[in-house]
Amino acid sequence: MTRDRQLVPPGWPPEVQPPQAPDWERSAVGWLFDLCPPDYRAHEVLRRHPVVLARFAAGHVGSAVEAARHGIRTVRADLRGVVTPEVVDAAIAAYEREGRRLITTGRQIALVDAALRGERHVPRL
Numbered sequence: 001m002t003r004d005r006q007l008v009p010p011g012w013p014p015e016v017q018p019p020q021a022p023d024w025e026r027s028a029v030g031w032l033f034d035l036c037p038p039d040y041r042a043h044e045v046l047r048r049h050p051v052v053l054a055r056f057a058a059g060h061v062g063s064a065v066e067a068a069r070h071g072i073r074t075v076r077a078d079l080r081g082v083v084t085p086e087v088v089d090a091a092i093a094a095y096e097r098e099g100r101r102l103i104t105t106g107r108q109i110a111l112v113d114a115a116l117r118g119e120r121h122v123p124r125l
Contacts, residue, residue: 009121013108019115025050028112032057035105054113061106068099 008018015031017024029050033041035057040046046053072095079088115121 007121007123009111011104011107012111013105016108016112019120025116028116029053032109032112035109036060051113051116054109054116058106058109058113061102061109065099065102065106068095068102071095072099 007020012018013031015027015034017027021027029047032050032053033046036053037060040053040056040060046056072092075091075095076088079091083091
């Protein structure tokens, strides 16, 4: 592990430079925009204020988590008789994988947001 990687909390997104790196916010902003709908790039407030962008990204990803949970709850009824039970099971598995990925992404957004707000990670010995 490089020295810089030791200065970020566990779960820090690999696409984002550590906060101690020069221009790290640029990598954070690019990563956060990549998590959002493309139209978010048109909003000047999001381009100028990374902490506001982090809030929008967290909301977007949180909504996607809820959508995956809703999909898991409703997919059997919605697709009954339309596709085979095996396809429904595969759809549920895809919702579950996507939900786990999104939850991880939400945690990563929270770490980046904390760093944007000036919080610094202190490694444990």
